[in-house]
Amino acid sequence: MNRPWDHLLLDANLATLTDTGAPYGAIERAAIAWKDGALAFVGRMDALPGKPDELAAQVESANGAWITPGLIDCHTHLVFGGQRAGEFEMRLEGASYEQIARAGGGIVSSVRATRAAGEDALLAQALPRARALVADGVTTLEIKSGYGLEPETERRMLRVARRLGAELGIGVRTSFLGLHALPPEFADDRAAYVALVCDTMLPALAEEELADAVDAFCEGIGFTPEETRRVFARARALGLPVKLHADQLSDLGGAALAAEFAALSADHLEWTSEASVRAMARAGTVAVLLPGAYYALRETRLPPVAALRAHGVPIAVATDLNPGTSPLLSLRLAMSMACTLFRLTPEEALRGATAHAARALGLADRGTLAVGRRADLVVWDIGQPAELCYWIGGGLARRVIVAGADLHAEPSR
Ligand code: DI6
Numbered sequence: 001m002n003r004p005w006d007h008l009l010l011d012a013n014l015a016t017l018t019d020t021g022a023p024y025g026a027i028e029r030a031a032i033a034w035k036d037g038a039l040a041f042v043g044r045m046d047a048l049p050g051k052p053d054e055l056a057a058q059v060e061s062a063n064g065a066w067i068t069p070g071l072i073d074c075h076t077h078l079v080f081g082g083q084r085a086g087e088f089e090m091r092l093e094g095a096s097y098e099q100i101a102r103a104g105g106g107i108v109s110s111v112r113a114t115r116a117a118g119e120d121a122l123l124a125q126a127l128p129r130a131r132a133l134v135a136d137g138v139t140t141l142e143i144k145s146g147y148g149l150e151p152e153t154e155r156r157m158l159r160v161a162r163r164l165g166a167e168l169g170i171g172v173r174t175s176f177l178g179l180h181a182l183p184p185e186f187a188d189d190r191a192a193y194v195a196l197v198c199d200t201m202l203p204a205l206a207e208e209e210l211a212d213a214v215d216a217f218c219e220g221i222g223f224t225p226e227e228t229r230r231v232f233a234r235a236r237a238l239g240l241p242v243k244l245h246a247d248q249l250s251d252l253g254g255a256a257l258a259a260e261f262a263a264l265s266a267d268h269l270e271w272t273s274e275a276s277v278r279a280m281a282r283a284g285t286v287a288v289l290l291p292g293a294y295y296a297l298r299e300t301r302l303p304p305v306a307a308l309r310a311h312g313v314p315i316a317v318a319t320d321l322n323p324g325t326s327p328l329l330s331l332r333l334a335m336s337m338a339c340t341l342f343r344l345t346p347e348e349a350l351r352g353a354t355a356h357a358a359r360a361l362g363l364a365d366r367g368t369l370a371v372g373r374r375a376d377l378v379v380w381d382i383g384q385p386a387e388l389c390y391w392i393g394g395g396l397a398r399r400v401i402v403a404g405a406d407l408h409a410e411p412s413r
C-alpha cells in the first residue's frame, strides 16, 4: 500500500513553540509524522486524516512523552586543542580572566594547543564534546573558529567543524572568528593582523564556503569597535552575515554596532545599554544569552532581560562551550542557568534553545514543530516541559531524531 508518510508517532504531547495559543505552543493528545526528513503532520490525534496504519509505514506510540524541536546550540567554540583547567585553578586563587589573558594565557594558550594539533587530532578531541551535547538533545550546533588566528589553522578548525556535522549526522553552522585575540606574532602591529583577516582569510574562507557567518570578540581584551567594523564591512561585502561577542565585560556599544550591520545576533550583552537594545530591536538582531560564561567567571552584572522583553528582541540561550570561560557540555544546563541566574521563564529558555536559536543562525527550516520543517525532534522523559529547565543535569533525552532518523536509542542514564 502506498502510505503518505514514513513515520508516525501517536500518543505524544508536543511543545511546538508555534503560536497555538497554549504555553510552549503545546498540543496534547497529539500525533506527529514525517516524510523524507520533513514534518508532514503536527496536530491532535483526533485530527489525523485516516487510520494510522494507512497513513505511515512505521507507526509507534510515544506513550504520552513530551516532544520538542531538536535543541539548537547557536554559540559554541567546540573545536580547540587542549584544555585550560589550570586557569580555572588560577582564577579560584584570585586571578581574573583579564589578568590571565594579559599575561599570555587565556585565548592565546588555546591558540598554541590548537595550532599544534593536526586535523584528525582536533576532530578526535571535539567529538566527545559534541556527543555530550547531542545526548542531551542538540540536533544543530554552531561552531566558531578563532583558536588558529592564522590562515591554515583557522581553515583546519572550520573543516573539523564540517566533518563533525557529517560524522554525527547533525546540523553544523560555522562562524569565522578571526578577530578573537591578537596573535602574539602581531603584538606590535594590530592593523596588519586586521588587514590579514580582511584581505586574506575572509575572502579565502568565503570562496571555499567554509564560513556560514563571521563573528568577532569586541572587547577591551579583544578588538575595538573600529577594527570590528572593518571586518564586518568586508564580510557583508562578501555576502556573509555577521554576529558579535558584545558587551560581555564592558559596554563598548557592541550590540548597537552589531545592529548597524543587521547582525544575526549579538551575544553575551551583560553591559548592553537600553539604546543598544532598541537598535537590536529595529535591526531584528537576536540576543544570545550565555549564562555558562557568566557562571564560570562569577560575573554579577545581569544582561538587560527586562529591556529585551520590553522591546521585543528575540532571546536565545546557548552554551558558549569554550575552554576558557564556559566549559559547559549541556545546552539544557545552560537553559536551567538562564532561568535561575537570568530569571528567564522555562518557556523563554526553551524558545531560546529552539526557535530563537534557529533565527540567530539564519535558519528558517527548523526550531519549531510545524509542517514542512525538518523532522528534528527530541522525545523526553518528562511529565511537563518546565522539567527541561528544572532538572540540573541528568539524562532526560529518550530519543534524538534528526531529519527523521534516530541518532541514538536509549542514552545511558
Ligand atoms: N567567548 C569567547 O570567545 C571568549 N569569551 C566568550 O564568551 C573567551 C574564549 C576563551 O577564553 O577561550
Ligand code: FE
Residues within 6 Å of the ligand: 075, 077, 245, 320, 322
Ligand atoms: Fe563565545
